[in-house]
Amino acid sequence: MKPLFNNVTIIGVGLIGGSLARVMKLKGLAGSITGAGRNRSTLETAIRIGVIDRMGQSSAHAAEDADLVVLASPVGTFTQIVREIGPHLKPGAILTDVGSVKGKLIKDIEGSIAPGVHYVPAHPIAGREKSGVAESTETLFQGRRCILTPTASTDKKALEAVRELWAAAGADVVIMDADLHDKVFAAVSHLPHVAAFAMMCAVEELNTGTEDYLQFSGAGFRDFTRIAASSPEMWKDICLMNREHLIKMIDRYIFSLNRFKREIIAGDETRLEKHLRSASDVRKRLG
């Protein structure tokens, strides 16, 4: 059987890029896989453990002959990388990504590639508690959602090929409007991260020894703030790139906190319990 893509280039061979490479090898979807990225030792590891076949001297070099290029480095690097590789991509090449922000990024990327190159925006929702190519696995995307956010100008055949790739990885592929994607993830992912980071700052900045306070934190606090251990670089990028939707969600969140504050100050048991119950009911339904 002919592979889905002949030459594949993955830029950023970490947990996500490495896992996708493993899927392509396992299912015979790629003729050969070239890795690129800023960290040479990561690429050497990836070759040694058989995740990729070779590495490129630069992203531009690695992307030159590619039929499929996957951007799997931190989302804040995509625009610059596309500027570098854009002129080197061959006509008919498919460019895709795994970034968790879509709207603004898509406009930037579409503006940096030649008309004959087909960009398909994608966002696989995969666990990121671990990171690095050594943690990559063929099963990372199994049963998880992968969201594709095509625009009016997205090539239909390229979209179908990328859909086939993620379906082969076992993902539940969902097509979604890019702006709705950014709204939804501002609400269910980006806001909770900012809220967890802000919680750690608020507790850290108590004047009386933080350690004294944190030693009394229980499972609830640890669950609540777990995502605050995420990468600051990655989250700086996501916050800035989804700025507009995220700010609206932070405002909604502060509104909701201020409402609880007012009810507590007023001793308004009825309204306080009503809002606590409504929150509790929604959370219970989530399982």
Added chain:
Amino acid sequence: MKPLFNNVTIIGVGLIGGSLARVMKLKGLAGSITGAGRNRSTLETAIRIGVIDRMGQSSAHAAEDADLVVLASPVGTFTQIVREIGPHLKPGAILTDVGSVKGKLIKDIEGSIAPGVHYVPAHPIAGREKSGVAESTETLFQGRRCILTPTASTDKKALEAVRELWAAAGADVVIMDADLHDKVFAAVSHLPHVAAFAMMCAVEELNTGTEDYLQFSGAGFRDFTRIAASSPEMWKDICLMNREHLIKMIDRYIFSLNRFKREIIAGDETRLEKHLRSASDVRKRLG
């Protein structure tokens, strides 16, 4: 060996009260255990599974002959219960509790008991993902902290007896100032709960179908909001009883959220990453 307490009465035989009763039975710390509470069928279950020996017709009746009375019902009910049982407690009786708010409550309780009755405020930090007497277990407090917050007027012998009780349960007993206790738990427990409840409200109140949004929530969101499934009645009480410290923490939290908001609006990468990193570092140290 003579038991530590002859007649013990537990008011509110749920997860915490039931688990403490089991410890006392296992270690022979009580001559007999009487249960009391508003839910008769809970008490019948507790007798059937051997957690308590008998039930009282009312809290006042059950407390009459007690050498130790443990308040283990929701913290908002303590003041009323103490008003009811106060006049019936015998001289020399020890009254203790398991409430997660201390300062104001202690003043209320100390004001409602006769001089010869000894009140020892306590707060065992135990997992409350489950609830009810059927879930009670002798090991619930093992390796967990139990905080005692004696006042200037707390009887030394009574304090020692309650300390011995919790040590027998395997808890790490810590003596702490009541006001500091309330400050610490406003920071590491009460604020995170309000923040999780507020997050659920903010997401629920998005106009465009909440379910559509929540179907895209991942492990991070679920971890973050898990504590929002907690009991609204219990948390209404805790919010109102620790009002002063909690409001200060909500203010600090909103300050921290607004700072992230300002940095995001300004596109201030340096300060944004600095604050994200500082939060991430503190959280990583927490393990």
